[in-house]
Amino acid sequence: MVQKFQDVSFGISNNSEVLAHYNITRNSISLFRLVDNEQLKLEDEEVENMEAAKLSLFIETNSLRLVTEYNPMTGFGLFNTMIEIHLLLVISKASPEYAENMNRYRKAARLFQGKILFVLVDSGMKENEKVISFFKLKKSQLPALAIYRTLDDQWDTLPITEVTVEHVKSFCDGFLEGKLLRENRTSEEKTPKVEL
Numbered sequence: 001m002v003q004k005f006q007d008v009s010f011g012i013s014n015n016s017e018v019l020a021h022y023n024i025t026r027n028s029i030s031l032f033r034l035v036d037n038e039q040l041k042l043e044d045e046e047v048e049n050m051e052a053a054k055l056s057l058f059i060e061t062n063s064l065r066l067v068t069e070y071n072p073m074t075g076f077g078l079f080n081t082m083i084e085i086h087l088l089l090v091i092s093k094a095s096p097e098y099a100e101n102m103n104r105y106r107k108a109a110r111l112f113q114g115k116i117l118f119v120l121v122d123s124g125m126k127e128n129e130k131v132i133s134f135f136k137l138k139k140s141q142l143p144a145l146a147i148y149r150t151l152d153d154q155w156d157t158l159p160i161t162e163v164t165v166e167h168v169k170s171f172c173d174g175f176l177e178g179k180l181l182r183e184n185r186t187s188e189e190k191t192p193k194v195e196l
Helices: 016-021 052-063 072-079 098-111 126-134 165-176
Strands: 028-033 038-043 067-069 085-091 116-122 144-149 154-159
Touching: 028 052, 038 052, 067 072, 067 098, 085 098, 085 126, 085 165, 098 116, 098 165, 116 126, 144 165, 154 165
Parallel strands: 067 116, 085 116
Antiparallel strands: 028 038, 085 144, 144 154
């Protein structure tokens, strides 16, 4: 794991003062996220015999922010994550409703942690126009949700007036169940996979 995640600091402790300081009462693996000062625990009866795949998924999934902002630097990493489904909120950070919508978007992200990667795309940035056009969205349709599966390039969009946990959950659940809003979309309309 240390070799695989070279940007993560690892440590092992059985010191009672250290365990008490971090409120650890049994064998566990704790991940300390610096971005939001959150401590996440993986407690398992078999922590000592845990499979590498399970530990790797725990680290990769939980070391990400609940919502990752898309930009040219993070774009490459988003395509290389183990999480195959990405949900994008395309909204202008300058809009008066932005803070409230982001708060609800983060709440919804908790419901799908490890299953869907939540991404913010600032529609006010010229560099993000390529992403918006990839999903065939017009400025008049924003804000919008766009969901994308990297494995088979399936995607769908949902223009919204406000982000609610219920809207996000319903949209994600529908996609996970194999339902697309555009049932009649033909294969010619699909956009080939490109680096955004």
